[in-house]
Amino acid sequence: MHEHVVVESEDIRHLLDALKGQGYQVVGPTVRDGAIVYDAIDTVDDLPIGWTDEHDGGHYQLVKRDDRAWFGYVVGPHSWKKFLHPPQLRLWQAQRQENGFQFLDEPQEVPKYAFLGVRACELHAIAIQDNVFINGPHTDPTYAARRQEVFTIAVNCGQAGGTCFCVSMQTGPRAGSGFDLALTEVPDADHHHFVVDIGTERGADVMRDVPHRAASAEDVGIAEHLVAQTATQMGRSLDTTDIKELLYLNIEHPRWEEVATRCLSCANCTMVCPTCFCTTVEDVTDLTGSQAERWRKWDSCFTQDFSYIHGGSVRTSTRSRYRHWLTHKLATWIDQFGSSGCVGCGRCITWCPVGIDITEEVRAIREHDARGNADAKETTDGNA
Numbered sequence: 001m002h003e004h005v006v007v008e009s010e011d012i013r014h015l016l017d018a019l020k021g022q023g024y025q026v027v028g029p030t031v032r033d034g035a036i037v038y039d040a041i042d043t044v045d046d047l048p049i050g051w052t053d054e055h056d057g058g059h060y061q062l063v064k065r066d067d068r069a070w071f072g073y074v075v076g077p078h079s080w081k082k083f084l085h086p087p088q089l090r091l092w093q094a095q096r097q098e099n100g101f102q103f104l105d106e107p108q109e110v111p112k113y114a115f116l117g118v119r120a121c122e123l124h125a126i127a128i129q130d131n132v133f134i135n136g137p138h139t140d141p142t143y144a145a146r147r148q149e150v151f152t153i154a155v156n157c158g159q160a161g162g163t164c165f166c167v168s169m170q171t172g173p174r175a176g177s178g179f180d181l182a183l184t185e186v187p188d189a190d191h192h193h194f195v196v197d198i199g200t201e202r203g204a205d206v207m208r209d210v211p212h213r214a215a216s217a218e219d220v221g222i223a224e225h226l227v228a229q230t231a232t233q234m235g236r237s238l239d240t241t242d243i244k245e246l247l248y249l250n251i252e253h254p255r256w257e258e259v260a261t262r263c264l265s266c267a268n269c270t271m272v273c274p275t276c277f278c279t280t281v282e283d284v285t286d287l288t289g290s291q292a293e294r295w296r297k298w299d300s301c302f303t304q305d306f307s308y309i310h311g312g313s314v315r316t317s318t319r320s321r322y323r324h325w326l327t328h329k330l331a332t333w334i335d336q337f338g339s340s341g342c343v344g345c346g347r348c349i350t351w352c353p354v355g356i357d358i359t360e361e362v363r364a365i366r367e368h369d370a371r372g373n374a375d376a377k378e379t380t381d382g383n384a
Helices: 009-021 120-133 141-149 201-207 217-231 243-248 255-260 268-272 318-337 358-367 373-383
Strands: 003-008 025-032 035-040 051-056 059-064 088-097 100-103 113-118 151-155 181-187 192-198 279-285 291-298
Touching: 003 009, 003 217, 009 025, 009 192, 009 201, 035 051, 035 059, 113 120, 120 141, 120 151, 120 318, 151 201, 181 201, 181 217, 192 201, 192 217, 243 318, 243 358, 255 318, 255 358, 318 358
Parallel strands: 025 113, 113 151, 151 181
Antiparallel strands: 003 192, 025 035, 051 059, 088 100, 088 291, 181 192, 279 291
């Protein structure tokens, strides 16, 4: 179902009240530590009202807007995966008994989240992780349990950031599916309101407790115009034509060595990426040796230990680790899960300390394709 209604800005508080009344813990954007992060939201005053963010390679900065928009930012360093795929998770614990160790029950608390402010690219990222953790041959029970409970409130983008390229990846800036409600903010000084797209029966049920009116064709047209404008403001672009074959056939391209001279192997790009899901497992004991625990923790393919097997690490060089990450994200992911692993959010560009740009690296490989395409192009241009 897709019914459009209009909610005045002062009535959004009723939406939060309705969600909390149904037992949801509302999580959304808020300003903390100089960034817009995702955390618990109690009232609309917790939202980043009047703030926006500037993005560029290795650059992120909050600045004040000229209006009082509630969702007038792009994305921050957090993604929703930290709530569905926790950074740290205890898998089991055991205590020493007279006859050995006894495994203890490990009750898994399943929070009932309402995600407020999910962008279109992030909806696609969640869908990608659904394929990894739920729709594949092996289901992650923690992810599946948390995912089932989530109520999703998307926000269509009213502006793009300097590192956004969702249009190239066909993942935004408009939320097309995967939400219960989708908001488009119209932050006019004289009439600040939201056009709401009701996507599910569950969304319709919540909206019964929120004052609203039916949206007119003009209301819907204004909302669509705002999002269409955003699509023309992308800070980056990525040509995805035959990208899997391009990367497969350029494994030994000299560009990999060039980018390795700049890459710090810090893993920032994988930590902020909304689709990366690599983990490691750690076993720990207390000082007395009477209790043991096993923890799953986020890891990164940029760490040397990640590819360690008997005899040493498989990817010992920065060149090999960056090549593996980019090639998996844009090529082998397609073979593994049936889609690209990139949604064009631009976080990996923004939060790279040295500003390495995934779109720039692919462009450089494409322009100087090791198969000789660049030479062919030069010959053609010369004859012309």
